[in-house]
Amino acid sequence: MDRAAVAFEDVTCTFAGRDGARPYTAVKGVTLSIGEGEFVSIVGPTGCGKSTLLNVAAGLLRPSSGGVRIQGERLTGINRRAGYMFQAEALMPWRSALGNVAAGLEFRGADRREARRRGEEWLERVGLSGFGDRYPHQLSGGMRKRVSLAQMLILEPPILLMDEPFSALDIQTRQLMENELLELWSANRKSVIFITHDLEEAISLSDRVVVLSAGPATHPIGEFAIDLPRPRDVAEIRLTPQFIALHDRIWRSMKEEVLKGYAQTRNRTAA
Amino acid sequence: MKRSTLRIWQALILVLIFVAWQALTQPGLLPPVVWDNPDRAAFFFGEPVKMFRVIWTWFADGTIYKHLWVTLEETVLAFVIGSLLGLAFGLWLGLSSTASTLLDPYITAMNAMPRVVLAPIFMVWFGLGIWSKVALGVTLVFFIVFFNVYQGVKEVSPVVLNNAVMLGASRRQLLRHVYLPSATSWVFSSLHTSVGMAFVGAVVGEYLGSAKGVGYLIQQAEGAFDINSVFAGILVLTAFALVLDYAVTHTERRLLRWRPAQSETEQL
Ligand SMILES: Nc1ncnc2c1ncn2[C@@H]1O[C@H](COP(=O)(O)OP(=O)(O)OP(=O)(O)O)[C@@H](O)[C@H]1O
Ligand SMILES: [Mg+2]
Numbered sequence: 001m002d003r004a005a006v007a008f009e010d011v012t013c014t015f016a017g018r019d020g021a022r023p024y025t026a027v028k029g030v031t032l033s034i035g036e037g038e039f040v041s042i043v044g045p046t047g048c049g050k051s052t053l054l055n056v057a058a059g060l061l062r063p064s065s066g067g068v069r070i071q072g073e074r075l076t077g078i079n080r081r082a083g084y085m086f087q088a089e090a091l092m093p094w095r096s097a098l099g100n101v102a103a104g105l106e107f108r109g110a111d112r113r114e115a116r117r118r119g120e121e122w123l124e125r126v127g128l129s130g131f132g133d134r135y136p137h138q139l140s141g142g143m144r145k146r147v148s149l150a151q152m153l154i155l156e157p158p159i160l161l162m163d164e165p166f167s168a169l170d171i172q173t174r175q176l177m178e179n180e181l182l183e184l185w186s187a188n189r190k191s192v193i194f195i196t197h198d199l200e201e202a203i204s205l206s207d208r209v210v211v212l213s214a215g216p217a218t219h220p221i222g223e224f225a226i227d228l229p230r231p232r233d234v235a236e237i238r239l240t241p242q243f244i245a246l247h248d249r250i251w252r253s254m255k256e257e258v259l260k261g262y263a264q265t266r267n268r269t270a271a
Numbered sequence: 272m273k274r275s276t277l278r279i280w281q282a283l284i285l286v287l288i289f290v291a292w293q294a295l296t297q298p299g300l301l302p303p304v305v306w307d308n309p310d311r312a313a314f315f316f317g318e319p320v321k322m323f324r325v326i327w328t329w330f331a332d333g334t335i336y337k338h339l340w341v342t343l344e345e346t347v348l349a350f351v352i353g354s355l356l357g358l359a360f361g362l363w364l365g366l367s368s369t370a371s372t373l374l375d376p377y378i379t380a381m382n383a384m385p386r387v388v389l390a391p392i393f394m395v396w397f398g399l400g401i402w403s404k405v406a407l408g409v410t411l412v413f414f415i416v417f418f419n420v421y422q423g424v425k426e427v428s429p430v431v432l433n434n435a436v437m438l439g440a441s442r443r444q445l446l447r448h449v450y451l452p453s454a455t456s457w458v459f460s461s462l463h464t465s466v467g468m469a470f471v472g473a474v475v476g477e478y479l480g481s482a483k484g485v486g487y488l489i490q491q492a493e494g495a496f497d498i499n500s501v502f503a504g505i506l507v508l509t510a511f512a513l514v515l516d517y518a519v520t521h522t523e524r525r526l527l528r529w530r531p532a533q534s535e536t537e538q539l
């Protein structure tokens with residue numbers, strides 16, 4: 001397991017309660033490893049700690065105990081080998097779409113003109129050529145997500161951390177983007193941790209689906225290898241009997257947790 | 272209301288105000304009600320016709336230009352220096368929590384202090400030239416910009432910040448590409464107020480002691496009980512402030528193009 005791209009080792013994250021609130025243990029004792037070039041989806045009920053885990057893998061959040069190894073090395077500080085696509089809006093509102101896409105290259109000291117040129121290329125790949133000079137507020141939510149995707153991929157990081165990247169898109173655009181992502185991924189096998197609340201999306205994209213329990217003290221409760229043939233078309237694969245069988249199996253193991261998670265979130269807000 | 276009709280109405284109200292003013296103050300036009308002496312009203316409130324005559328002569332013989340120029344100079348200097356200082360301090364305190372907790376009571380105290388009373392002290396320090404007025408304006412502008420930048424730094428979206436970090440931004444680059452743009456947008460949102468304050472600093476400073484500037488003109492006229500010239504000066508100042516404000520709006524529009532405006536759809 002030494003060469004795992006990302007290995008969580010007994011990660012526990014406890015958030016200090018503010019203003020007299022009790023401390024909250026979001027994830028507890030998570031041990032999970034993502035192989036080199038593997039596409040792993042993590043599903044789990046809302047509020048269970050998926051984003052928290054991804055922040056740990058990115059090096060943005062230090063776990064209360066345990067740690068992360070990146071390609072065998074212990075992670076301290078920011079994970080320089082990872083690209084992160086955030087769940088929330090993360091574009092710099094004062095930069096145009098092109099400026100946002102090219103930002104990473106500029107930060108890394110690339111020549112400005114060259115960075116812009118590659119930015120244009122990437123905008124085209126995510127279907128936004130001609131929108132380069134728009135500011136984020138002039139783009140639709142889905143377009144902004146695509147800019148974020150290009151912004152991450154232009155740096156060609158070996159590890160991709162994606163937090164519900166396509167949940168804001170309509171189903172057609174979403175499937176287009178999913179296929180595009182699969183194509184990019186299979187071209188030069190990056191390791192992907194893909195978070196979603198959509199089980200179908202998880203199955204159709206991944207090599208492996210990890211199901212998390214409801215919070216607090218979230219931990220993986222099931223791992224399912226997805227042995228569907230590749231290359232896949234996300235729209236077509238959903239119709240195959242294998243897919244449906246897998247979906248059924250995973251969903252049955254999840255259902256209880258989803259209901260539990262929902263009830264807990266409700267109780268916490270009610271209390 | 273349509274834009275042109277709106278403008279016409281606005282102009283009409285202005286004309287109406289001056290007509291009413293003239294009617295109420297011109298000696299002998301209306302039978303005296305409040306004062307027995309018909310010249311009293313004109314003595315206290317001036318007469319618009321005479322005011323405009325004063326303004327006319329100021330512009331015709333060119334005496335006003337050097338005063339306007341000095342006031343403008345002071346305003347711009349106070350604004351630029353105050354903004355830069357406010358920006359620097361705001362960034363510094365916004366980014367260093369040690370410094371901000373340490374200095375917090377002093378900042379609050381200095382902001383609470385009525386700083387206009389510093390004007391005489393600045394006269395002693397910087398003399399009667401433009402710099403004492405600039406200093407007064409700076410103290411007024413500084414705090415507005417400072418608090419806005421401080422706020423701006425504190426309210427940078429953590430997600431945008433984390434995203435920039437993940438894209439490989441160094442600390443310097445974060446400052447340059449995330450904190451500074453975010454802070455400047457806050458500076459611009461306070462631009463109208465701070466330009467106004469720079470102007471107030473300049474005029475009050477001139478009024479309290481100087482040899483040039485529109486504030487000085489007003490102060491001179493007051494000394495001679497020349498009420499028409501006082502109001503003429505006030506009118507010139509007001510018009511001047513409106514022009515400044517217009518210039519600010521224009522710059523703002525150009526520099527904050529990335530910010531969502533209220534409505535941007537084209538009306539067909
Ligand atoms: N900074 C924080 N301070 C306190 N509690 C936090 C903090 N961040 C997250 N939490 C809590 O930890 C839990 C997990 O949050 P997280 O954002 O990881 O959920 P998630 O699985 O990504 O949910 P969703 O699917 O809705 O995005 C939540 O209950 C949340 O309230
Ligand atoms: Mg989340």
